[in-house]
Amino acid sequence: EHLISRFNQPFSLDGVAHYSTPSIGVTVFGDNDVHSAEELLKRADMAMYQAKSAGRNTQRFFDPQMQAQVNARAHLESDLRHAIHDGELQVYYQPVMNGHGRLLGAEALVRWRHPGRGLVMPIEFIDLAEQTGLIVDLGTFVMRTACEQLAAWAGNPFTECLTIAVNVSPRQFRNAGFVDEVLSIFDETGADPSKLKLELTENLLLGDVNETVCRMRELKERGVGFSLDDFGVGYSSLAYLKRLPLDQLKIDRSFVNDVLSDVNDAVIVRTILALAHNLELEVVAEGVENAGQVDFLVSNGCERFQGYHFGRPVPIGEFERLHGFASCA
């Protein structure tokens, strides 16, 4: 604590005032379980990373649970590496509907069929995939699967107008080959680019926005649509909202969830709907779970809905059966 408080006081380097917000990792030794200096430093390092992720300018002590977490993560990473190549990933589809209950399309959501752990949800592995770069291969798999599905739906009057939305993480979007890869997936699968929507999140805006806009334009020229996912929870710069060539906003489900019970959430949702309307953007309300929420959203001008009230994410066979066009696939 003393070290941290001293670092927080400004000090002068070459006449320029500096201050520092250190993250300090501490490990205690003296018992028999540490066998080498290297091991000791590794523990201090782990504790330091905990201090960083606790917001910096703080200290953390190593504890064995940290070690267990690091080990579990290492296991998960190596399992995920195999999963991508061994066909353990699967794409589920969740319906997007209009206010009359007509199906407009689906969002593609990845699932991992782990041989030992069963069905693993994205919350358990997307961040890890993003941090390790595995997201690039994972994303390619989801994109290709979605495009194959669009191609399979084309030419059938029941399904040819459906769109599929695919989530694209910042690292995947910024990967140098991203645009070319998407274009070659169109060529390989024969999917109509105008039926594909790419869902981006606001944390993409923390990077080079000009570059982001360029990439979006290249894909837009081919007809690809863009949606800003989880709108309202992140960076939400209205200036960027104007600069990005977007087609759609998705209202984050945390606002929709409490729209009937929390006045603030109701105001936020109304404001987002008005904003999108003025900017001529489509809006999808996410996480719609009951008819009361639908009524509120409809009466405030929302025309697109996604959530358990309309259907959960399911494998493609079930999706087609539920929506009554299994025989057309």
Ligand code: C2E
């Ligand atoms: P998201 O893009 O916001 O996707 C919507 C999430 O909300 C999905 O969770 C969906 O199952 C869930 N959801 C839908 N309707 C409701 C509802 O009525 N109530 C509640 N409580 N939840 C609802 P899921 O499938 O677990 O995915 C979580 C997140 O993982 C996604 O959030 C997305 O950020 C990420 N993700 C999923 N698939 C992919 C992918 O292929 N690539 C990338 N980069 N990220 C993905």
Ligand code: CA
């Ligand atoms: Ca999404």
Ligand code: CA
């Ligand atoms: Ca979302």
